[in-house]
Amino acid sequence: MRKNIVAGNWKMNKTLQEGIELASEVKNMLTQTPECEVVLGVPFIHLAAIAALVKDSPIKVSAENCADEEQGAYTGEVSAAMVRSTGAEYVILGHSERRAYYHETCEILKKKTLLALKNNLKPIFCIGEVKQEREAGKQNEVVKEQLEGSLFNLLPEQFSNIVLAYEPVWAIGTGLTATPEQAQEMHAYIRSLIAAKYGQEIADNTSILYGGSCNAQNAASLFANPDVDGGLIGGAALKATDFKAIIDAR
Numbered sequence: 001m002r003k004n005i006v007a008g009n010w011k012m013n014k015t016l017q018e019g020i021e022l023a024s025e026v027k028n029m030l031t032q033t034p035e036c037e038v039v040l041g042v043p044f045i046h047l048a049a050i051a052a053l054v055k056d057s058p059i060k061v062s063a064e065n066c067a068d069e070e071q072g073a074y075t076g077e078v079s080a081a082m083v084r085s086t087g088a089e090y091v092i093l094g095h096s097e098r099r100a101y102y103h104e105t106c107e108i109l110k111k112k113t114l115l116a117l118k119n120n121l122k123p124i125f126c127i128g129e130v131k132q133e134r135e136a137g138k139q140n141e142v143v144k145e146q147l148e149g150s151l152f153n154l155l156p157e158q159f160s161n162i163v164l165a166y167e168p169v170w171a172i173g174t175g176l177t178a179t180p181e182q183a184q185e186m187h188a189y190i191r192s193l194i195a196a197k198y199g200q201e202i203a204d205n206t207s208i209l210y211g212g213s214c215n216a217q218n219a220a221s222l223f224a225n226p227d228v229d230g231g232l233i234g235g236a237a238l239k240a241t242d243f244k245a246i247i248d249a250r
């Protein structure tokens with residue numbers, strides 16, 4: 001059966017020293033094995049140090065991105081193989097900030113996903129509609145296109161390594177959270193698309209996380225939904241006590 005996952009996305013926050021401190025705090029707070037997989041999504045330069053720090057703990061480490069090329073003359077880029085070599089096991093792909101500010105298209109994300117999988121990284125693949133699309137009632141259409149455009153080319157055995165994160169863009173960093181009903185409705189729809197493409201067993205085994213202003217107060221009501229398998233957490237992952245409270249809500 002699918003895993004419950006609570007993953008933090010630190011974005012471009014925390015110096016290396018601050019990041020090590022935060023990861024240590026989270027590690028020290030997990031005195032009992034959590035009931036979900038705990039993932040810290042951290043900047044590239046933090047990966048190796050934090051992967052070493054959490055090595056013998058239940059915490060896994062994720063990059064927030066990887067390159068869409070294998071290797072070579074791409075100054076400033078970080079490949080999937082480099083990410084994997086740090087000890088990281090996950091990579092966040094398709095975050096709305098990367099789609100919007102760095103013009104990452106479905107085609108680019110398709111290449112990144114294939115490279116991540118080839119290098120034994122599990123993608124946490126983000127999908128979700130912007131405010132105008134929700135207001136126009138087009139949210140289902142949008143997520144369907146995002147799935148078809150970047151992931152539905154995968155073979156079933158490849159798709160089985162994908163974690164999805166439904167992140168309505170209007171809820172990210174805004175304090176506006178999807179209601180538990182909106183989250184459940186969309187997650188069930190996403191699962192139905194996976195079932196239609198790959199069959200019910202793969203759909204039932206796919207973890208679908210919710211992301212968008214999820215915090216210590218609202219996590220339990222979001223996670224109580226049958227198709228919500230945890231969360232991708234931005235702002236609230238930057239404080240160990242808040243992140244721990246979200247882990248406990250799962």
Ligand code: PEP
Nearest residue numbers: 172173211212213234235
């Ligand atoms: C995110 O960036 O993935 C996110 C969910 O951010 P926040 O929790 O701050 O809305």
